Amino acid sequence: MRVSELSRSSGVPVATIKYYLREGLLPRGETTSPNQARYDDAHLRRLRLIRALVEVGGLPIATVREVLSAVDDPDVGLHAMLGRTVYAITGDVGASGSLDEAQADLERAVSHVGWEVTPDAPALAGARSVLARMHELGHGPGEGTLHAWAEAADRAAEGDLAAIGRTDDREDAAETALVGTVLGDALLAALRRIAQESRSAQLYRTDS
Amino acid sequence: MRVSELSRSSGVPVATIKYYLREGLLPRGETTSPNQARYDDAHLRRLRLIRALVEVGGLPIATVREVLSAVDDPDVGLHAMLGRTVYAITGDVGASGSLDEAQADLERAVSHVGWEVTPDAPALAGARSVLARMHELGHGPGEGTLHAWAEAADRAAEGDLAAIGRTDDREDAAETALVGTVLGDALLAALRRIAQESRSAQLYRTDS
Numbered sequence: 001m002r003v004s005e006l007s008r009s010s011g012v013p014v015a016t017i018k019y020y021l022r023e024g025l026l027p028r029g030e031t032t033s034p035n036q037a038r039y040d041d042a043h044l045r046r047l048r049l050i051r052a053l054v055e056v057g058g059l060p061i062a063t064v065r066e067v068l069s070a071v072d073d074p075d076v077g078l079h080a081m082l083g084r085t086v087y088a089i090t091g092d093v094g095a096s097g098s099l100d101e102a103q104a105d106l107e108r109a110v111s112h113v114g115w116e117v118t119p120d121a122p123a124l125a126g127a128r129s130v131l132a133r134m135h136e137l138g139h140g141p142g143e144g145t146l147h148a149w150a151e152a153a154d155r156a157a158e159g160d161l162a163a164i165g166r167t168d169d170r171e172d173a174a175e176t177a178l179v180g181t182v183l184g185d186a187l188l189a190a191l192r193r194i195a196q197e198s199r200s201a202q203l204y205r206t207d208s
Numbered sequence: 209m210r211v212s213e214l215s216r217s218s219g220v221p222v223a224t225i226k227y228y229l230r231e232g233l234l235p236r237g238e239t240t241s242p243n244q245a246r247y248d249d250a251h252l253r254r255l256r257l258i259r260a261l262v263e264v265g266g267l268p269i270a271t272v273r274e275v276l277s278a279v280d281d282p283d284v285g286l287h288a289m290l291g292r293t294v295y296a297i298t299g300d301v302g303a304s305g306s307l308d309e310a311q312a313d314l315e316r317a318v319s320h321v322g323w324e325v326t327p328d329a330p331a332l333a334g335a336r337s338v339l340a341r342m343h344e345l346g347h348g349p350g351e352g353t354l355h356a357w358a359e360a361a362d363r364a365a366e367g368d369l370a371a372i373g374r375t376d377d378r379e380d381a382a383e384t385a386l387v388g389t390v391l392g393d394a395l396l397a398a399l400r401r402i403a404q405e406s407r408s409a410q411l412y413r414t415d416s
Contacts, residue, residue, distance in 0.1 A: 045346070052341050058266070079412035086401050109399065115406040123401035130395040133260050138253070139387040141367070142374060148367025149392065152360040153399030154407075159349070159356025160400075161407045166350060179347040181404070185397045187338040188361055191317065192396070193294050193331035195365030196389070198323040203369060204287035 003029070006039045010047045017047065025050055025065050049175065057182035063088055071174040078170060082177050089182060090122040097136025102128045105140065109150040156188055211237070214247045218255045225255065233258055233273050257383065265390035271296055279382040286378060290385050297390060298330040305344025310336045313348065317358040364396055 007014045020026040026046055029037030046068075053059045053067075070076060070084035106128050110117065117124060134140045141149065160180050164173045215222045228234040234254055237245030254276075261267045261275075278284060278292040314336050318325065325332060342348045349357065368388050372381045 048345055052345055056338060056341055077412070079408050082408050082412075083405065086404055090398065090401050110402065113403070115402055116409060117402050117405050121402060121405055123398045123405070127395055127398035127402065130264060130391050130398060133264055134387060134391055134395075137256055137260055137383075137387050137391075139371075139384050139391075141371060141388070145367040145371040145388070148363050148370065149396055150399060152362075152364035152367065153396055154403045155356055155363060156360035156396075156400050157403030157407050159353040159360065160404055161411060162356065163347075163349060163353040165411070175345075176347050179342060179345050180349070180353070181401070183338050183342055183345075183347075184357065185393075185400075187335055187342075188357055188364075188396065188400070189393045190298065190331045190335035190338060191358060191361035192364050192368075192393075193298050193389070194318065194323055194325050194329060194335065195321070195362045196294055196368055197291065197325050197329055197331070199362075199365050199369045200287050200290050201324060203373070204285070204290075 001039050001044075002036065003039065006043060006047065009044055010051070012047055012051055020047070020050060023061060023065060025061065025068060049179070052179070053182055056186050057089070059089060059182065067178055071171060071178060074170070078164075078173055081170075081174050082164070085174065085178055086181060087122050089178075090126050097132040097134075099128060099132050101135045101140060102131035105131045105146055108143070109146050112147050113150045113154045115154070156184070160184065209247050209252075210244065211247065214251060214255065217252055218259070220255055220259055228255070228258060231269060231273060233269065233276060257387070260387070261390055264394050265297070267297060267390065275386055279379060279386060282378070286372075286381055289378075289382050290372070293382065293386055294389060295330050297386075298334050305340040305342075307336060307340050309343045309348060310339035313339045313354055316351070317354050320355050321358045321362045323362070364392070368392065 001009070003014055003017055006012075007017055010017075017026065021028060026043060029039040029043065031037050050064055050068075053064050054061070059067075066088045067085045070081050070088070073081070076084065106124065109127075131140065160177070163180050164176050167173050167176060209217070211222055211225055214220075215225055218225075225234065229236060234251060237247040237251065239245050258272055258276075261272050262269070267275075274296045275293045278289050278296070281289070284292065314332065317335075339348065368385070371388050372384050375381050375384060
């Protein structure tokens with residue numbers, strides 16, 4: 001299909017598609033004349049993936065390029081690729097507040113569930129920063145809450161790995177991990193609010 | 209303290225503090241002269257809360273005002289206040305893809321855990337939109353993954369309600385819910401990545 005059809009099918013404007021091509025997020029089409037290229041369903045799929053990562057996940061373009069290059073690199077093994085993908089999409093909110101209390105919380109959470117994680121994993125720094133902010137606000141989690149959150153994260157990750165394990169195709173597994181992690185964050189946040197409403201209604205029903 | 213000290217203690221520039229005052233996010237200080245006002249620790253706490261909601265949660269200023277007004281309204285019962293807070297911070301990524309498959313997934317998740325939720329809860333629409341995007345990308349969750357995510361969300365919410373239940377003070381409970389939900393999303397995302405790395409290492413250790 002031509003770029004105009006690719007735009008219609010994906011809902012992404014032609015100018016945005018050309019920007020993604022220049023930035024190397026989308027592979028070039030097959031050149032059919034000096035001014036025209038032909039695109040196929042793989043381009044359409046990739047374009048929808050980019051759009052979801054940007055619109056739902058709020059990822060910057062540079063991050064999208066980084067994770068897609070990890071997905072596209074056939075020399076990277078699955079665990080390493082998942083690591084590169086997950087590392088790239090893990091932000092840090094910046095340290096503020098008490099890092100000592102936050103570090104103690106984090107160690108409690110990790111040992112409660114028995115996670116094995118490399119000490120320089122960006123997610124450790126990310127979690128520590130958020131916990132420090134919570135303590136700064138006077139709302140550090142109590143032990144029961146911390147344990148519940150760690151168990152929740154572990155159960156979610158069990159579901160993530162089950163999804164990745166359903167396919168034998170490396171690129172498909174990579175995409176599953178990427179979509180599951182980025183869109184999964186948004187889904188889990190929404191499901192958590194549904195669960196909060198349900199549990200809050202059971203506890204505080206009389207007051208409304 | 210004066211506005212300059214409030215700025216130093218909070219790390220928030222004076223111009224930003226004045227903007228929050230104009231927008232009604234931060235209550236006015238006690239006027240001590242035509243050009244000066246005095247602020248106290250309650251202002252400092254509120255300022256740190258606003259900053260965390262904006263910087264960590266990425267909430268727009270209008271949403272911060274909306275949730276703070278729910279927190280500050282003593283006539284609203286706790287469950288209703290939690291509802292207003294959680295509803296205000298629940299975004300919708302916009303429908304795209306198959307809403308039928310997404311609706312079926314959502315109903316399966318809700319009935320799997322046994323949630324009771326009002327049909328017009330924004331989080332239901334939010335979850336449905338994300339699920340529709342996943343299906344559009346060819347990565348709708350399988351049953352095992354969906355059940356794991358629903359259980360994870362429910363366990364997280366159990367931790368949230370435990371945190372809220374630790375205080376008898378209504379405003380403190382409201383703040384706990386707000387901080388736990390908004391900063392908790394970021395924390396749970398980070399903990400999930402730690403859990404993914406740990407579980408991925410166990411499954412795919414040989415390939416790196």
